Amino acid sequence: MALSGVEIFKLLPKTNCKKCGSPTCLAFAMKLAQRQASIDSCPDVSEEAKQKLGEASAPPIRPITFGAGDKAVKMGEETVLFRHDKKFVNPCAFAVEIKDTLSEDEIGKICRQVLESEMDRVGQKLRIDAIMISNASGDAGKLDAAAKVVSAQAAVVPVIINTTNPQAADAAVKHFADKKPIIYGANASNAEAMSVVAKANKATLGIVANGLDELSALTEKIKGLGVEDMVLDSGARKAKDIVEHNTLIRRAAIKKGVKTVGYPIINFMQREDSMLEGLVAAVGVAKYASIIVMSSIEKWKNLALFTLRQNIYTDPQVPMQVEQKIYNIGEPKPESPLFITTNFSLTYFIVSGEIENSKVASRLAVMDCEGLSVLTAWAAGKFTASKIAQFIQESGVEKDVPHKELILPGYVAILSGAVEEKLPGWKITVGPREANAIPAFLKTR
Amino acid sequence: MAFTAPKETYSGKVYSVTIGSGDREVTFGGENVLPFHAFEGTAPNRPVIAIEIQDVPPTDWADTVKKPYEAVSGDPVTWAKYCQDELKAKAIALRLVGTHPDRENRSPEDAVKTVKDVLAAVQVPLIILGSNHAEKDASILVAVAEAAKDKNCIIGKAQEANYKTIAAAAMANNHKIVAMSELDINLSKQLNILISQMGFDKEKIITDPMCSALGYGIEYTYSVMERIRLAALTQNDITMQQPLLGDVGMYAWKVKEANAPEADLPHWGATEERGIAWEAETAAALLISGAGLLIMRHPKAIQTIEKLIDELV
Numbered sequence: 195m196a197l198s199g200v201e202i203f204k205l206l207p208k209t210n211c212k213k214c215g216s217p218t219c220l221a222f223a224m225k226l227a228q229r230q231a232s233i234d235s236c237p238d239v240s241e242e243a244k245q246k247l248g249e250a251s252a253p254p255i256r257p258i259t260f261g262a263g264d265k266a267v268k269m270g271e272e273t274v275l276f277r278h279d280k281k282f283v284n285p286c287a288f289a290v291e292i293k294d295t296l297s298e299d300e301i302g303k304i305c306r307q308v309l310e311s312e313m314d315r316v317g318q319k320l321r322i323d324a325i326m327i328s329n330a331s332g333d334a335g336k337l338d339a340a341a342k343v344v345s346a347q348a349a350v351v352p353v354i355i356n357t358t359n360p361q362a363a364d365a366a367v368k369h370f371a372d373k374k375p376i377i378y379g380a381n382a383s384n385a386e387a388m389s390v391v392a393k394a395n396k397a398t399l400g401i402v403a404n405g406l407d408e409l410s411a412l413t414e415k416i417k418g419l420g421v422e423d424m425v426l427d428s429g430a431r432k433a434k435d436i437v438e439h440n441t442l443i444r445r446a447a448i449k450k451g452v453k454t455v456g457y458p459i460i461n462f463m464q465r466e467d468s469m470l471e472g473l474v475a476a477v478g479v480a481k482y483a484s485i486i487v488m489s490s491i492e493k494w495k496n497l498a499l500f501t502l503r504q505n506i507y508t509d510p511q512v513p514m515q516v517e518q519k520i521y522n523i524g525e526p527k528p529e530s531p532l533f534i535t536t537n538f539s540l541t542y543f544i545v546s547g548e549i550e551n552s553k554v555a556s557r558l559a560v561m562d563c564e565g566l567s568v569l570t571a572w573a574a575g576k577f578t579a580s581k582i583a584q585f586i587q588e589s590g591v592e593k594d595v596p597h598k599e600l601i602l603p604g605y606v607a608i609l610s611g612a613v614e615e616k617l618p619g620w621k622i623t624v625g626p627r628e629a630n631a632i633p634a635f636l637k638t639r
Numbered sequence: 640m641a642f643t644a645p646k647e648t649y650s651g652k653v654y655s656v657t658i659g660s661g662d663r664e665v666t667f668g669g670e671n672v673l674p675f676h677a678f679e680g681t682a683p684n685r686p687v688i689a690i691e692i693q694d695v696p697p698t699d700w701a702d703t704v705k706k707p708y709e710a711v712s713g714d715p716v717t718w719a720k721y722c723q724d725e726l727k728a729k730a731i732a733l734r735l736v737g738t739h740p741d742r743e744n745r746s747p748e749d750a751v752k753t754v755k756d757v758l759a760a761v762q763v764p765l766i767i768l769g770s771n772h773a774e775k776d777a778s779i780l781v782a783v784a785e786a787a788k789d790k791n792c793i794i795g796k797a798q799e800a801n802y803k804t805i806a807a808a809a810m811a812n813n814h815k816i817v818a819m820s821e822l823d824i825n826l827s828k829q830l831n832i833l834i835s836q837m838g839f840d841k842e843k844i845i846t847d848p849m850c851s852a853l854g855y856g857i858e859y860t861y862s863v864m865e866r867i868r869l870a871a872l873t874q875n876d877i878t879m880q881q882p883l884l885g886d887v888g889m890y891a892w893k894v895k896e897a898n899a900p901e902a903d904l905p906h907w908g909a910t911e912e913r914g915i916a917w918e919a920e921t922a923a924a925l926l927i928s929g930a931g932l933l934i935m936r937h938p939k940a941i942q943t944i945e946k947l948i949d950e951l952v
């Protein structure tokens with residue numbers, strides 16, 4: 195739990211020496227409380243005070259890196275319960291389960307699916323982030339063999355080793371040395387041995403419990419054994435329990451500063467029915483999961499889940515933007531209409547969607563207005579006649595549309611004369627105010 | 640140290656709303672906790688899914704969602720009976736899209752006939768929606784509200800531009816109404832207040848903060864719903880305690896991801912599953928943020944959402 199300025203002040207030397215750059219120790223304490231200064235600026239603070247302050251200033255949910263290299267996933271560090279308060283920080287990882295009862299070919303096939311799962315959406319690269327290798331056979335040799343196949347065929351993908359057998363875990367995890375894998379997991383009966391394996395292999399340890407009481411007791415015990423990085427499984431499997439446990443864990447960590455549950459959460463969503471699995475996964479995306487394990491990763495399901503994750507983890511204070519360019523909708527011909535709008539992603543999606551619905555192939559010029567919608571951008575002086583004219587000229591769209599007609603959003607009808615003046619030879623037409631009137635507008639042309 | 644579950648108590652409660660009559664009536668809302676938080680309060684009613692049909696054949700629907708209704712969608716009565724008897728719909732949402740001036744431009748008399756025929760054919764509660772043309776809806780919904788008098792339907796959607804006429808008609812004929820505003824918690828609150836000030840019972844309003852599809856602004860609907868629920872429960876704001884509507888089908892099936900053929904976009908995977916998933920994922924996100932009533936189209940999407948609700952309650 196964060197300390198107040200006065201509580202921090204009590205831990206300082208109270209000499210007002212100014213070496214930290216602040217006029218008094220109290221002023222420095224206030225800066226520390228607001229995280230505008232670092233305790234390292236004070237040359238005279240005691241080690242004990244440093245440690246206390248360090249603990250208090252640690253983020254409520256421990257930051258953990260899963261995997262290594264470009265495909266590493268950052269987890270934890272969340273600070274709020276609701277996305278409208280502040281951005282959710284680290285998007286959850288999607289993992290697919292590979293059972294060690296599968297043949298080498300089947301394992302290789304899933305590895306390829308994972309490697310080929312990457313898609314681009316609104317400028318972000320989205321993918322299935324991880325593989326969980328499960329010791330379904332109960333045979334340590336089979337787990338080791340499966341781990342070997344995965345490490346050879348999907349070397350860059352972060353991995354979770356799923357076994358409660360410490361020897362099996364120790365052997366399998368060796369294939370992922372220095373790749374920050376997760377060993378899942380430690381329970382009440384193997385905690386000591388699993389902690390040794392996790393420490394020796396610099397792995398994060400998954401904690402498997404039956405309920406929140408046991409979970410909190412286990413993490414406390416395992417931290418005492420020297421393991422710092424953990425991910426939590428409360429045992430919740432039904433959607434109802436996932437909502438309850440994940441909410442209570444997040445609340446306890448963030449609002450009450452409970453350190454024993456201040457770790458990322460791993461949820462298991464495997465269902466026979468893949469469509470249902472995708473919906474339970476959606477519950478996890480919205481409600482605080484850091485790792486979501488699934489049994490299958492069909493492309494259609496990936497697209498839906500990647501999109502949902504992107505939407506939920508969007509910064510509510512920063513509008514999503516699309517790239518400034520001329521977008522083709524359908525297969526436009528030289529005589530096809532040319533629209534212009536701003537680059538707020540919602541504006542773009544709605545306008546392009548309505549043009550698409552009209553089934554009239556068109557060009558849509560999307561102008562960079564720092565993610566503002568048409569009226570806001572106009573009011574802010576970012577969607578003006580001279581800027582529109584400059585954008586149209588520099589875009590080079592003129593060579594594609596001999597008709598030289600540009601359709602302005604109805605809300606900025608007032609600009610039409612000025613744009614026409616600044617774009618000699620062009621005809622400016624005022625389109626509808628609302629995008630949903632575009633199909634009718636195109637029909638009557 | 641034992642773990643103390645940080646449970647919360649809320650001062651407010653969502654109104655429960657009952658529609659229809661007899662043994663087919665359904666109730667939603669009524670919870671005094673955030674969605675699916677029964678561990679710290681009560682949530683007596685499960686969310687209700689109404690299956691969407693319309694007054695004219697669904698020529699503009701995506702192929703994937705047109706297909707399951709191919710044999711019945713030529714006529715709203717056959718379509719409604721199919722939803723009730725074969726798909727076991729708990730409620731039906733009849734959208735009078737054919738009344739839109741840019742579509743078939745059907746008259747209030749045409750709409751009244753459709754509504755009367757459907758009401759005579761099915762026993763489940765009916766939600767009657769206009770074509771979302773504020774002016775035309777006012778005349779259409781007044782006529783159909785009267786035609787459905789005392790059937791305890793939901794009439795909608797009342798918007799800032801037409802709420803007076805629609806609320807008056809709903810009040811005179813004992814219906815509930817949907818009050819829709821555009822993705823803004825303050826506009827939503829204001830519309831509820833305006834409608835209540837007419838003497839309309841605030842517990843007969845269902846709030847539609849406006850749906851948006853997955854990938855097309857769903858985060859706005861999600862957060863507006865979440866904020867409305869928090870205002871209702873934690874601040875006991877009596878102007879925000881109406882159950883929330885997610886009008887999912889219409890928005891989800893319009894987007895490219897729900898329609899584009901796999902042949903054109905092989906990396907997006909199977910067209911049919913993708914469309915169904917788009918509708919179901921949109922619905923799932925809105926359930927989690929607070930929707931108590933959903934309007935949906937595809938039988939498989941509806942069936943899977945029912946399974947999810949089974950797991951959540």
